[in-house]
Amino acid sequence: xxxxxxxxxxxxxxxxxxxxxxxxxxxxxxxxxxxxxxxxxxxxxxxxxxxxxxxxxxxxxxxxxxxxxxxxxxxxxxxxxxxxxxxxxxxxxxxxxxxxxxxxxxxxxxxxxxxxxxxxxxxxxxxxxxxxxxxxxxxxxxxxxxxxxxxxxxxxxxxxxxxxxxxxxxxxxxxxxxxxxxxxxxxxxxxxxxxxxxxxxxxxxxxxxxxxxxxxxxxxxxxxxxxxxxxxxxxxxxxxxxxxxxxxxxxxxxxxxxxxxxxxxxxxxxxxxxxxxxxxxxxxxxxxxxxxxxxxxxxxxxxxxxxxxxxxxxxxxxxxxxxxxxxxxxxxxxxxxxxxxxxxxxxxxxxxxxxxxxxxxxxxxxxxxxxxxxxxxxxxxxxxxxxxxxxxxxxxxxxxxxxxxxxxxxxxxxxxxxxxxxxxxxxxxxxxxxxxx
Numbered sequence: 001x002x003x004x005x006x007x008x009x010x011x012x013x014x015x016x017x018x019x020x021x022x023x024x025x026x027x028x029x030x031x032x033x034x035x036x037x038x039x040x041x042x043x044x045x046x047x048x049x050x051x052x053x054x055x056x057x058x059x060x061x062x063x064x065x066x067x068x069x070x071x072x073x074x075x076x077x078x079x080x081x082x083x084x085x086x087x088x089x090x091x092x093x094x095x096x097x098x099x100x101x102x103x104x105x106x107x108x109x110x111x112x113x114x115x116x117x118x119x120x121x122x123x124x125x126x127x128x129x130x131x132x133x134x135x136x137x138x139x140x141x142x143x144x145x146x147x148x149x150x151x152x153x154x155x156x157x158x159x160x161x162x163x164x165x166x167x168x169x170x171x172x173x174x175x176x177x178x179x180x181x182x183x184x185x186x187x188x189x190x191x192x193x194x195x196x197x198x199x200x201x202x203x204x205x206x207x208x209x210x211x212x213x214x215x216x217x218x219x220x221x222x223x224x225x226x227x228x229x230x231x232x233x234x235x236x237x238x239x240x241x242x243x244x245x246x247x248x249x250x251x252x253x254x255x256x257x258x259x260x261x262x263x264x265x266x267x268x269x270x271x272x273x274x275x276x277x278x279x280x281x282x283x284x285x286x287x288x289x290x291x292x293x294x295x296x297x298x299x300x301x302x303x304x305x306x307x308x309x310x311x312x313x314x315x316x317x318x319x320x321x322x323x324x325x326x327x328x329x330x331x332x333x334x335x336x337x338x339x340x341x342x343x344x345x346x347x348x349x350x351x352x353x354x355x356x357x358x359x360x361x362x363x364x365x366x367x368x369x370x371x372x373x374x375x376x377x378x379x380x381x382x383x384x385x386x387x388x389x390x391x392x393x394x395x396x397x398x399x400x401x402x403x404x405x406x407x408x409x410x411x412x413x414x415x416x417x418x419x420x421x422x423x424x425x426x427x428x429x430x431x432x433x434x435x436x437x
Contacts, residue, residue: 043422048183051418055411056174062410064170065163066403069150071228073396074351076144147399168242169227173220180219182415184212185280201309202281209280210273217272222261224268225249228354267353267377271346275339279408282335288312290327317423324420329413336408340401345393347400349380 144150154162188194188208196204196211229245252260291312295302302311316324356373372383384392 043419043426045183047422048186048419049179051415051422052178052182053175054418055414056178057171058414059407059411060167060170060174063403063407064167065151066147066399067170068154068163068165069144069147070396070399070403071351071355072150072154073144073147073399074348075355147402150399166227166230169223169230173223173227177216177220178411178415181212181216181276184215185209188212189280201284205280205284206277209276213272213276214269217268218262218265221265221268225261225263225354228351263353267346267350267380270377271343271350275343278339278342279335282338283331283412286331286334287316287327290331291315294323294327317420319420321417321420325413325417328416329409332412333405333409337401337405340404341394341397344397344400345381345384346377348384348393348395349377351396352380352384 144153151163185208188196188211189204191197194208196207199207226242226245226249229248230242249261252263256263288309292302295315302308302315316327319327353373356371372380375383381393388395
């Protein structure tokens with residue numbers, strides 16, 4: 001009987017001990033997982049460079065055609081007409097600006113005769129043979145009304161390879177920029193030595209993304225200037241567009257000095273800094289939600305953890321490659337599209353400034369004669385709004401969003417999958433090292 005009581009007491013004490021140690025045991029498991037996670041998170045700089053470089057190469061190859069169309073749409077001038085419409089019997093209030101620009105003797109493909117000296121109508125005879133191309137058709141070739149229209153006309157009139165014009169400077173810019181950008185973000189965001197380590201999970205992505213973009217954009221701004229000028233060139237001749245771009249930049253440096261190589265950097269930062277802050281905040285928020293949903297389906301709730309952010313990072317480090325790719329691709333695409341649309345006016349201003357061709361310094365007599373592209377960012381965007389309306393500030397938003405959303409998705413998913421692969425390599429190496437000891 002006493003033995004039974006003692007056994008019962010032991011059982012009760014064991015039950016109480018197990019209940020009391022349940023939390024402690026779970027903490028031990030979490031601590032051990034944190035150690036494994038920290039060991040896996042130790043990704044070397046060359047490994048991060050390889051992940052960023054692979055993503056940059058893939059993104060540039062797929063997205064450059066849309067970037068070429070975006071630059072053409074933003075840099076093209078709206079057609080104007082010099083026709084005296086008082087000589088025509090019909091009014092032209094129902095015509096679009098493009099149709100209006102095609103009217104007139106000098107622009108028409110046919111011989112135009114006015115009946116009488118002061119006739120109010122004109123007669124267009126059949127076009128006479130002429131070696132030169134029709135002026136109207138030439139204008140139409142260089143006027144793009146949409147993304148698809150731009151890609152079709154560029155490929156048909158200038159060759160399919162023109163859609164990849166500027167790929168070399170794009171790669172020369174994207175690879176180092178993304179290495180600085182992504183590696184810099186990882187350090188600012190997750191390193192214990194980072195000055196941002198004390199920020200909350202809501203403010204840290206905004207600040208880290210903005211600072212990383214400032215460093216990256218400043219480093220590659222001269223290369224981006226070359227790329228933008230190459231993509232904006234619409235010549236169909238045998239001109240070497242790279243040489244043409246460098247000649248134009250050389251003239252610009254001769255007039256305005258070497259600081260002109262960073263022309264448009266202010267607008268670039270106005271576009272890219274808020275873009276990066278919004279993008280990383282949105283990316284981490286969406287990625288966290290996707291991780292929470294997956295863990296809840298498995299019967300675990302990360303929101304109840306002492307450190308939900310650390311728990312999510314640990315869970316993400318244990319994902320397989322498919323889960324990592326799908327989550328990062330989805331979060332990158334959605335966040336990139338939203339950030340792209342919000343910052344579109346600054347992209348228009350940046351493109352206009354960088355494509356602008358400088359005249360001699362003496363030709364700019366007074367400040368009043370300055371081109372809009374020579375003014376400050378706010379005045380340039382105000383000028384675009386007054387002359388072209390709200391649509392002018394968002395011109396090219398479709399090709400940019402079609403480029404940025406998948407580009408962000410491809411880049412971040414490639415980077416995350418690459419880091420996941422290297423993390424697995426590091427974890428296996430760490431286990432082998434422990435066994436060897």
